[in-house]
Amino acid sequence: MRTIKPFDLEHRERHQLLLSGVAPRPIALVTTQSKNGTVNVSPFSFFNAYSSKPPIVAIGPAISSISGKAKDTLTNILETGECTISTVTYAMTEQISLASCEYDAEISEFEKAGLHKRESSLVQPPFVAESPYAMECTLHKYIPLFEEEGGNGRILLLEVKLFHVSESVFTDDKVDPRKMDLTARMGYDWYCRAHGDALFQVEKPRWNGIGIDSLPENIRTSPFLTGADLAKLGSMKTLPELDTAFPQFPDVIHADSVDIELASGNAWAALYATIHTHNRSEKTISRIGQEFLHHNDAETAYQVLMMNRR
Ligand SMILES: Cc1cc2nc3c(=O)[nH]c(=O)nc-3n(C[C@H](O)[C@H](O)[C@H](O)COP(=O)(O)O)c2cc1C
Known part of the structure; x- marks a missing residue:
């Protein structure tokens, strides 16, 4: 520098x-x-x-x-x-x-x-x-x-x-x-x-977010998540309880491969595909979590990112 x-x-x-x-x-x-x-x-x-x-x-x-x-x-x-x-x-x-x-x-x-x-x-x-x-x-x-x-x-x-x-x-x-x-x-x-x-929009935080320092270590130190991903998670009002019933899918869901679903922006279908192909690598889980974050759904992203920790 x-x-x-x-x-x-x-x-x-x-x-x-x-x-x-x-x-x-x-x-x-x-x-x-x-x-x-x-x-x-x-x-x-x-x-x-x-x-x-x-x-x-x-x-x-x-x-x-x-x-x-x-x-x-x-x-x-x-x-x-x-x-x-x-x-x-x-x-x-x-x-x-x-x-x-x-x-x-x-x-x-x-x-x-x-x-x-x-x-x-x-x-x-x-x-x-x-x-x-x-x-x-x-x-x-x-x-x-x-x-x-x-x-x-x-x-x-x-x-x-x-x-x-x-x-x-x-x-x-x-x-x-x-x-x-x-x-x-x-x-x-x-x-x-x-x-x-x-031009893009960033939703103004409506409360004091929990902060990146309050996220679990596996998320904070993930090599796959960016500063922007962590900031979206750190903007949550409270750290969500881990949902033992997660994920619950709608009755009918059409899912192709994880890659195809992620390329189409279908976070739920990508999650369905990863569970049914038993591919729960940290990288894949992180990519799906990121997709939920792109849709500004930090709570679901959090449940996804903690899937291997239940
Ligand atoms: C995009 C742009 C921004 C400019 N910003 C400034 C500025 O902030 N301050 C300044 O003194 N000159 C600035 N200039 C230069 C002035 O526009 C220039 O000196 C101009 O001739 C001043 O005109 P005047 O003597 O009729 O006031 C800028 C020029 C351009 C093209």
């Missing part, structure tokens, strides 16, 4: 090392308006949410390493106290990359990047019509970082005053990430897309 002191690196290397680990980062497409009315739009991935009552987000417009000057976004927000933030979809990624060029203050990145404006309700800067989710914000606090020592970081805490969310991204009144198709920033020139298999 490499151990690296930040100030042993050149600025660019330090920047990229930091951004490679703090990733993926959401991207704020920030629209501001200067005192003389020029509208500016630029992406910022030093961006996140920090409070929901009231909703507070922060962006980090650095002092430019190219020009040594404050970015127009920072100047405009400090002057006017307002901005909008539009989230960035995969379809917008090339355009926001183009909008990140450091054009002179009077040049419109909306025109350069072919983005369209949509009028805001509470603040002067418009938001981006191509984005399905936008926020109207006012400046809450400005925090310069190590300004006296030449530090280039700046934090703007922004209060969200209004959300605009497209009807098209809702499922059952909830914003559906599968419909948002958002882009995030990694290190160097890498981006990632929150789409397809990259």
Whole structure:
């Protein structure tokens, strides 16, 4: 493992090392308006949410390493106290990359990047019509970082005053990430897309789970179970009693080989097949236990994993 002191690196290397680990980062497409009315739009991935009552987000417009000057976004927000933030979809990624060029203050990145404006309700800067989710914000606090020592970081805490969310991204009144198709920033020139298999759900534990350390030793030290498998078992509310009647199958069950049933995701049929072929190796038992865990049935998985221990 490499151990690296930040100030042993050149600025660019330090920047990229930091951004490679703090990733993926959401991207704020920030629209501001200067005192003389020029509208500016630029992406910022030093961006996140920090409070929901009231909703507070922060962006980090650095002092430019190219020009040594404050970015127009920072100047405009400090002057006017307002901005909008539009989230960035995969379809917008090339355009926001183009909008990140450091054009002179009077040049419109909306025109350069072919983005369209949509009028805001509470603040002067418009938001981006191509984005399905936008926020109207006012400046809450400005925090310069190590300004006296030449530090280039700046934090703007922004209060969200209004959300605009497209009807098209809702499922059952909830914003559906599968419909948002958002882009995030990694290190160097890498981006990632929150789409397809990259999206998955993890059920939030509704109680304090027993923990992996409370599982029986044969499960905890199994060479076949992963950290994720153990965490699902450790999320159970209590350690189940060993059921001496386990397993009880439905009257009619069609089971092919263990491999075929597991490939089809049929945990019960795989269990039936393993018992009827007298193949109760730890590996097979673990694979079947894992299949129950994939179906989020930790209690049955536990009974399976303890089958050779009764
Ligand atoms: C995806 C992406 C994310 C970026 N994130 C930041 C950031 O968090 N902070 C920053 O200072 N610059 C960031 N940049 C660079 C700015 O967008 C760029 O300097 C831009 O020209 C600033 O525009 P302005 O001077 O009009 O405000 C990012 C660029 C891209 C493409």
